[in-house]
Amino acid sequence: MTGTQPAGRPRDPVVDQRIAEAAIGLFGEQGWAGFSVEAVARRAGVGKASIYLRWPTKQALLLEALRRHVQGVAEVEASDVRDELVQLGMQLMRHYLGEAGRAALRISVEADHIPGVAEHWATIRESRVLAARAIVRRAIDRGELSDATSVTLLLDTLCGAVMNHVQATPEAARAKLLPAGESYVVRLVDFLLPRTPVPGR
Known part of the structure; x- marks a missing residue:
């Protein structure tokens, strides 16, 4: 308003x-x-x-x-799930390290207690969840991930790890995070994704 x-x-x-x-x-x-x-x-x-x-x-x-200054995650789509998850992780990294990064971290904790703001944040949060879940659902449909893949656990780990990586880094060192961010996100995604073919695909 x-x-x-x-x-x-x-x-x-x-x-x-x-x-x-x-x-x-x-x-x-x-x-x-x-x-x-x-x-x-x-x-x-x-x-x-x-x-x-x-x-x-x-x-x-x-x-x-x-x-x-604090927007939802833009929908990403690439040729495979690895590239899409890397794109998602980098969006989050830039989001938390941008000029509004501190506010983004605070609002994720405080929004529910601020009348008139909670509803707006809930909309942003929902858009992020839907965009992220679509990545994993597409990968399952394409046969890149097993039908048994836990969408929630995969995304919680990716998104939570990126947020924790930013928060755990001392303030004085955060300026160096973004240049090295893609390397971190790539290693994180490689760690999360299965290294063997999906059975029956």
Whole structure:
């Protein structure tokens, strides 16, 4: 729910973007407990009135920031399951290491306790789950994976490992993670996928 367009002078999209960036940065650092319109205004270099003209509540402000900076996983499709899982893993790696990475990690934990934001995050979460599960289902249909493959366990391991890899890396070393990220994701996917042909295929 974004604020309504105020009468008079048109809104400046540059200011809108600066406020949204300040909001996503503050939430990433402080979480919901430290999130306030006053703090966002100071960080963005604008008055509180400028924010309230755009978004009537701090929930609406955070929701707009999330809409701009924390997106769902794009659907991937390649010639085989290995390439698709590598693409998925790299999307997650870039997601958590991007400018909104801290906010993405926090919202995954705090969203259910923020009225008006929980529903938006649930939609993003569902889109991620569906896109990821489609990868494994296609692989089963193509005969690359056994019918007995646990979709949940495979994806939990891949997605959880990427998130843990980012979180477990000291802040000072995270800048080096993305350049080496593909190598990590490739090794992770190779570890997860079966090394023998699927029986009966």
